[in-house]
Amino acid sequence: MNAQQLFLESGNPSGVYYCSECRSVYRTFDLANECCVCQTCKTGKREKCRTTCEACSSIQNMESQKRFEELEKFALDKAEVAEDWEYVWYNDHMYSDIDELCEDCDGNPPEYVFSMKPVPFRSFTVDAVLDQYNEEFGFACEDFEIRDIVTGLKELKEAFDIFNTTNKDKILYYEEDRKHKVSTQNSWLEPEVDLKKTN
Numbered sequence: 001m002n003a004q005q006l007f008l009e010s011g012n013p014s015g016v017y018y019c020s021e022c023r024s025v026y027r028t029f030d031l032a033n034e035c036c037v038c039q040t041c042k043t044g045k046r047e048k049c050r051t052t053c054e055a056c057s058s059i060q061n062m063e064s065q066k067r068f069e070e071l072e073k074f075a076l077d078k079a080e081v082a083e084d085w086e087y088v089w090y091n092d093h094m095y096s097d098i099d100e101l102c103e104d105c106d107g108n109p110p111e112y113v114f115s116m117k118p119v120p121f122r123s124f125t126v127d128a129v130l131d132q133y134n135e136e137f138g139f140a141c142e143d144f145e146i147r148d149i150v151t152g153l154k155e156l157k158e159a160f161d162i163f164n165t166t167n168k169d170k171i172l173y174y175e176e177d178r179k180h181k182v183s184t185q186n187s188w189l190e191p192e193v194d195l196k197k198t199n
């Protein structure tokens, strides 16, 4: 912003410049002059640890928020209405009750929200366990292969099969399903619609 030249003790110019804002030293006047200046508008004072000034930062934040909302809207428009759902995902929250979501939005929810899908249990495999074992000891002994050392692999596999079958219907967790959406309108508007009917 305000580049200043450094002078030698003799009073001669050093040809080296510094930024009078933060006192960083530069080889050229231009570099020193650009030091604390916003890289976007070239006039504002750069915020600490950022490349832009406060005004440009807030414009950028608004733009990325807008872009995010556009992408969300695009994905929601494309998504099909979920026929069956247990949970929906909105604003980093998981809801099982649309009314609760509407209350959190002060009665002004988006028209649609994404539903959530269960992530099912994934089978444990003997091979994965053995490979992990090889990896763990492979560094100490070249060509280490646990399969060549132990016995009872057939029985171990049978035990794993029983375990996997017993747990096959378990759900690990739920994740956002960006292919399916749920309307927030029905549940929330129902009383109002009924009221109109009776009037």
Ligand SMILES: [Zn+2]
Pocket: 019, 020, 021, 022, 023, 024, 035, 036
């Ligand atoms: Zn500076």
Ligand SMILES: [Zn+2]
Pocket: 038, 039, 040, 041, 042, 043, 044, 052, 053, 054, 055, 056, 057
């Ligand atoms: Zn700026």
